[in-house]
Amino acid sequence: MTAFFQTLGMSFEWAWFVATICGILLIALPLLLGVAMIIYADRKIWAAMALRRGPNVVGPFGLLQSFADGLKVFLQETIVPSAANKGIFLIAPVVTFTVALLAWAVIPFNSGAVLADINVGLLYVLAISSLGVYGTVMAGWASNSKYPFFSAMRASAQMISYEVSIGFILICVVLWAGTFNLNDIVKAQQGHVLGLFNGFAFNPLLFPMWVMFLISGMAETQRAPFDLTEAESELVAGYQTEYSSMAFAAYWLGEYANVLLMCALNATLFFGGWLPPLDIPVLYLVPGFVWLLLKILFFFFVFSWVKATVPRYRYDQLMRLGWKVFLPVSLGFVVLVSGYLMATGHFA
Amino acid sequence: MIHVIAFYLFAVMTVGSGAITILSRNPVHSVLWLILAFFNAAGLMILVGAEFIAMLLVIVYVGAVAVLFLFVVMMLDIDFAELRAGFVRYFPFGALVAIVLLAEIVLGIGAYRAGALRLGTPDGTAATPAGASNIEAIGALLYTRYLFLFEAAGVVLLVAMIGAIVLTHRQRTDVRGQKVSKQIARRPDEATVNVKPEVGKGVSL
Numbered sequence: 001m002t003a004f005f006q007t008l009g010m011s012f013e014w015a016w017f018v019a020t021i022c023g024i025l026l027i028a029l030p031l032l033l034g035v036a037m038i039i040y041a042d043r044k045i046w047a048a049m050a051l052r053r054g055p056n057v058v059g060p061f062g063l064l065q066s067f068a069d070g071l072k073v074f075l076q077e078t079i080v081p082s083a084a085n086k087g088i089f090l091i092a093p094v095v096t097f098t099v100a101l102l103a104w105a106v107i108p109f110n111s112g113a114v115l116a117d118i119n120v121g122l123l124y125v126l127a128i129s130s131l132g133v134y135g136t137v138m139a140g141w142a143s144n145s146k147y148p149f150f151s152a153m154r155a156s157a158q159m160i161s162y163e164v165s166i167g168f169i170l171i172c173v174v175l176w177a178g179t180f181n182l183n184d185i186v187k188a189q190q191g192h193v194l195g196l197f198n199g200f201a202f203n204p205l206l207f208p209m210w211v212m213f214l215i216s217g218m219a220e221t222q223r224a225p226f227d228l229t230e231a232e233s234e235l236v237a238g239y240q241t242e243y244s245s246m247a248f249a250a251y252w253l254g255e256y257a258n259v260l261l262m263c264a265l266n267a268t269l270f271f272g273g274w275l276p277p278l279d280i281p282v283l284y285l286v287p288g289f290v291w292l293l294l295k296i297l298f299f300f301f302v303f304s305w306v307k308a309t310v311p312r313y314r315y316d317q318l319m320r321l322g323w324k325v326f327l328p329v330s331l332g333f334v335v336l337v338s339g340y341l342m343a344t345g346h347f348a
Numbered sequence: 349m350i351h352v353i354a355f356y357l358f359a360v361m362t363v364g365s366g367a368i369t370i371l372s373r374n375p376v377h378s379v380l381w382l383i384l385a386f387f388n389a390a391g392l393m394i395l396v397g398a399e400f401i402a403m404l405l406v407i408v409y410v411g412a413v414a415v416l417f418l419f420v421v422m423m424l425d426i427d428f429a430e431l432r433a434g435f436v437r438y439f440p441f442g443a444l445v446a447i448v449l450l451a452e453i454v455l456g457i458g459a460y461r462a463g464a465l466r467l468g469t470p471d472g473t474a475a476t477p478a479g480a481s482n483i484e485a486i487g488a489l490l491y492t493r494y495l496f497l498f499e500a501a502g503v504v505l506l507v508a509m510i511g512a513i514v515l516t517h518r519q520r521t522d523v524r525g526q527k528v529s530k531q532i533a534r535r536p537d538e539a540t541v542n543v544k545p546e547v548g549k550g551v552s553l
Contacts, residue, residue: 013349088380119481123403130411134383137415141376141422149422156419160412180483316526 023115027104035256036066041297042256042304049308076245081143084242088142093243093250096135100257103128107264108183110274110288121182122170125265126163129220132258133159135251136222136229136239143242151238154315155222155229161322162219168330169213172337173200173269176346186273198272198279205337210270212326214302217262219322221255224307228315259303260296267295351395358391375421383414400482 005015040055040063047054055062080086106121108114118124133156140152174180177188177200193202201210219226230238240251267273273295274288313321340346365384372378386409393402490498545551 017350085374085376088377118399120399120403120483123400123407127403127406127411130407130415133411133415134418137418137422138380141418152422153419156415160415163411320526320528 020115024105027115028101031101031104031257031260032253034260035253036070037063038260038300039066039069039252039256041300042307045301045304046308049305070249073245073249078245078247079242081145081242083144085142085144088138089242090247092135092138092142093247093254095138096132096254097250097257099128099131099135100254100261102131103261104264106182107261107268108186108273109292111187112183113274113289114183117181117183119179119181122174122180122185122269125182126167126170129166129261130159130163132220135254139239139243139251143239145242147235147237147241148239151229151235151241155239158222158226158228158318158322159220161319162216162326165212165322165326165330166216166220168327168334169209169216170269171334172206172209172330175334175338175341176200176203176206182268182273186268186275189272190275191279192272196279198275198277199270200272201270205333205340206270209330209333210266212330213270214266214299215321216326217266218303218306219318221258221262223259223303225310225312226318227312228318231312260300263296263299263303264292266299267292271295354391355395358388358395361385362388362392375424376418379414379418379421382417383410386410386414398482400486 005018006012008015010018043065044054044062055065058064058068080089103125105116106114106118106124108117116124136155137152140148140150140155143149173185177185179185179188189199192198192200200206218224222229229235230240235241240248243251271277272291274292276283276286276291362385365381365388369378369381369385372381386405390402390405390410393399393405543551
């Protein structure tokens with residue numbers, strides 16, 4: 001895109017600047033619209049699993065429900081508790097929302113169609129996802145209230161626990177792909193299994209890693225069954241308890257943007273991103289971003305499915321799963337995968 | 349142009365937030381400013397071409413160390429008046445530490461400028477071998493030339509971890525924890541009994 005703006009007579013630096021701004025808007029605006037629609041989809045799926053109708057009043061099939069909700073919270077009054085630490089209380093939702101958008105910079109939407117094609121892409125994703133906890137912790141502390149504070153404690157422990165095993169899982173993927181660049185990781189999955197299946201998840205050694213990544217992703221984004229930070233039966237609404245109006249909406253949008261990001265990561269790292277599922281020439285006629293979108297939607301359905309069916313974990317069970325099951329198993333698989341790759345001469 | 353703007357932005361923010369970290373009255377604010385300082389330091393690392401170090405800085409310091417810091421500091425109940433009371437008494441000691449640190453930095457930069465330390469090139473850019481990314485260059489060096497030091501560092505960390513576990517571990521017998529393996533191993537025929545009591549008689553279990 002930089003080259004296009006250079007043909008309009010701009011210097012390289014200005015062309016780069018304008019191209020980057022355009023790229024950000026091209027990703028962020030559809031993403032926000034997607035988040036609004038995915039909230040509707042989530043409620044519909046959830047309703048269908050509970051044999052309810054779900055939102056069906058605003059617009060055809062209730063399609064405009066999220067926009068009506070958005071308008072509603074927009075018109076509400078922002079209430080800041082008098083005992084709250086005002087500055088941090090107001091910054092916290094901004095942090096959550098911004099961080100949820102940041103990581104999309106390195107997700108490839110098609111061959112080479114990525115905002116920041118950096119060679120530490122996967123590390124960037126890890127770095128950004130580790131920032132997500134600050135929005136929650138800052139909100140919990142700044143609210144100066146019991147339940148948000150408990151929620152913040154839970155969030156910080158939970159997210160650190162699952163990031164450790166996510167790190168090991170990603171190392172397995174990186175070992176096999178031989179790169180940290182997400183675009184190259186996608187390319188490494190082309191015809192990965194039997195020259196036919198595009199995706200690391202079809203590989204028997206990496207399939208268990210994908211299952212663990214999916215579950216860890218749910219824990220990392222604090223989705224049900226790991227939504228202990230906003231467990232309504234214990235903590236009212238967790239860290240969001242004191243929030244109202246647009247600050248609340250920022251959490252809401254940020255949370256779903258994070259879930260979409262996790263779905264996109266699942267698709268990119270284990271299911272071949274913008275590649276079609278099978279390495280057959282005719283499937284490449286469909287543009288790459290359509291495949292990526294379909295995969296994201298599929299994983300979102302899995303997330304909603306789990307949310308609607310699995311009861312919430314208890315806190316000690318959550319910690320046990322993270323530290324006593326996922327950590328040793330993923331560590332073992334790092335040894336197994338690297339051993340296999342060495343034995344078969346993958347690095348030669 | 350953009351490089352220069354970015355450098356001054358990151359540098360000013362790093363120094364500024366570092367200063368506010370010390371000056372801030374509220375320890376939680378201090379930690380948050382410290383996080384901002386880490387973040388901008390990572391930005392500076394990217395500017396000199398050390399993107400791997402930058403990402404590690406964010407992942408390790410911002411993502412893990414500072415979270416634990418914040419976790420602890422949030423739960424502290426600090427009396428600021430009490431903290432400030434010892435200021436005059438501890439000032440000479442603090443000044444001494446500051447002087448030692450300053451001397452170390454001056455010596456380090458002096459040795460680097462004089463060419464005694466062979467770390468990168470004197471113009472400030474990190475020396476990455478041509479045609480290799482950061483990660484490849486570090487990996488090639490770390491697992492060949494510095495393999496022993498790397499492994500030794502790992503062993504030191506392992507010892508520290510075991511030490512921390514040994515120091516804090518205590519065996520408690522009065523806790524009724526969940527034994528998942530036991531629950532899974534349970535079978536219906538050993539967990540339930542089918543009895544047909546006579547009418548009017550109870551069941552003894």
